[in-house]
Amino acid sequence: MLSNMDYKKIESRSISRTTSLLEAMKLMDASKVKTLFVLDDGRFEGIVTIGDIQRAIINNIALKEPVSSILKKNKVYGYQSEGEDSIKDKMRKMRAEVMPILDDQGNLEDVWFWSDLFKKTESSQREKINLPVVIMAGGKGTRLKPITNVIPKPLVPIGDKTILETILDQFEDIGCTKFYMSVNYKADIMKYYLGQLDHKYDIEFFQEDKPLGTIGSVALLKGKITTPFFVSNCDSINEQDYRDVYDYHIENRNDLTIVTMVKSFKIPYGVIETGEDGLMTALSEKPEMTFQVNTGVYILNPSCIDEIPAGEFFHITHLLEKIKTRGGRVGCFPVSEHAWKDMGEWPEYLKMIDVL
Secondary structure (H helix, E strand, C coil): CCCHHHHHHHHHHEEECCCEHHHHHHHHHHHCCCEEEEEECCEEEEEEEHHHHHHHHHCCCCCCCEHHHCCCCCCCCEECCCCHHHHHHHHHHHCCCEEEEECCCCCEEEEEEHHHHCCCCCCCCCCCCCCCEEEEECCCCHHHCCHHHHCCHHHCEECCEEHHHHHHHHHHHCCCCEEEEEECCCHHHHHHHHHHCCCCCEEEEEECCCCCCCCHHHHHHCCCCCCCEEEECCCEEECCCHHHHHHHHHHCCCCEEEEEEEEEEECCCEEEEECHHHCEEEEEECCEEEEEEEEEEEEECHHHHHHCCCCCCCCHHHHHHHHHHCCCCEEEEEECHHHEEECCCHHHHHHHHHHC
């Protein structure tokens, strides 16, 4: 059972066993947390993390299923009988946002939070990766006119940085240092801006002589990249640690992995299905539909570059179809709706700068 003090600590991030995976993901988004506590009549049943839900989606478990369907009995917890240093070491190794502290009977006695124990500058013990990153920055940003009449879309500010710097910094934080940037529209402005920054990014620019689609210009990198690499657009940011995506890509032996966003839509009407003679076969009252949406971030094996025709207009959808047709593996790594912020159009851009 829980003491009153313990319950107050976790009240805003507690759910029942019957809470659906989608509802749990939405609560994580709303509360800006990555871990929820599962309680059954006040008794601690376990925790569910965003990683647990992502793995469930990857394993084709429906988001309408209850969290009890994915609860794990082998989670690592802290115990009252062990020392403080031991528990802290567990948290560092697991990158644990929170750590339940249990007694010998498995009752929840306390909860330790990363933010209370460690300095903000103290990073978790996780190995960095140094993969090449291709930034697709050649578009005209027509949906953000008139601001893109003056500056290219990658230099549109969000907070005290441009969106391009935010994306570059996120990759540098996980160890990526070599960038290739596909440029076209207002390329000189971008090169000048980046050259004036105190922080110098290792960027090799390559330029389309004509529009080549959303992935066509990557053919210009044949022979330059020999390891798996990231491809990212420059009009969205993502809170996901891309090392998780890379781990999934390697473990699943994918040729290409898409970072997807879980997007749900609630139909505000009763939806009717009909059959022969127009007879009603089913009625769903205000159903909620869930999709995985392409975020514009990918991991590609270097062999994928050879599948992109040189000098031809070629979209990422063409490459996906080509890989699937030959029997290759295209994986999808899902992130929550609020973990992904897009600025492709004015309404999205205004929402993005409002929350930062």
